[in-house]
Amino acid sequence: MNQSRIGYEHVPEQDASRAARTWWDENAAEYHDDNGAFLGESRFVWGPEGLTEDQARLLGSREGVVDKKIxxxxxxxxxxxxWLRAQGARVVATDYSHAMLEQALIYDDRASSQHRVPLIQADARELPFADSSFDAAFTSFGAIPFVPDAERIHAEIARVLRPGGRWVCSVTHPARWMFPDDPT
Ligand SMILES: C[S@@+](CC[C@H](N)C(=O)[O-])C[C@H]1O[C@@H](n2cnc3c(N)ncnc32)[C@H](O)[C@@H]1O
Incomplete structure (x- = not known):
């Protein structure tokens, strides 16, 4: 008798993670075609509503971020x-998708030297930094909504932040996935 292949099948964590990263690699160009004008190249926006860090100051005041390790x-x-780099912060940007970071390099090439940022390819669940390395950490719609085990991201952030450091994140509401990926 034929066994149906339709239904739930356990996927080992490593395979699921590789598949998710491959999706971002394969769709990076289309993502930036769709969202690039809204996101800008040196703009800090917290979400589709258009709230910017310049307005919200969730990571600290204009003076407060200067020289902070973020x-x-x-x-x-x-x-x-x-954008934070241009405000005087000492920033490191990480992402696990090589293609997304390649887009970052394209923007860096076009930016002035005060805007360029060090880029490191890393999974947010396994960060290549020592304990207590940063004053603050953040993500704007990155990583958290795309992993099944977001608690690992929070644990890693807690580890690499200095005691009392600040962690700010924005995520999509789950209902958002019903709608087209359109910033409007
Ligand atoms: C919607 S984009 C957000 C990035 C940027 N703020 C923007 O608006 O374009 C989501 C990003 O999260 C990254 N990402 C997803 N899962 C990740 C993980 N486990 N570790 C690191 N980056 C991850 C993807 O590669 C992608 O670049």
Whole structure:
């Protein structure tokens, strides 16, 4: 008798993670075609509503971020980090997709030297940084909505932040997935 292949099948974590990263690699160009104008190249926007860090100051005041060591996870093309860099912060942008970071390099090439940011390819669940390395960490729609085990991201951020450091993240509401990926 034929066994149906339709239904739930357990996928080992490593395979699921590789598949998700491959999706971002394969869709990076289309993602930036669709969202690039809204996101800008050196703009820090927290979500589709258009709230910017310049308005919200969730990571600290204009003076407060100067010289602060700030980590971005799931940075994509690192638009937010580029903006923070121009404010005087010491920023590192990380993402696990090589193609998304390649887009960051394209933007960096076009940016002035005060806007360029160090880029590191890393999974937000396994960060290549020592304990207590950063004053603050953030992600704007990166990493968290795309993993089944977001608690691992929070644990890694807690590890790499200095005691009392700040972690700010924005995520999509689950209902958002019903709608087209259109910033409007
Ligand atoms: C919607 S984009 C957000 C990035 C940027 N803020 C933007 O608006 O374009 C999501 C990003 O999260 C990254 N990402 C997803 N899962 C990740 C993980 N486990 N670790 C690191 N980055 C991840 C993807 O590669 C992608 O660049």
């Amino acid at each position: 980590l971005e996870v799931g940075s994509g093309a690192a638009q937010c980090s580029r």
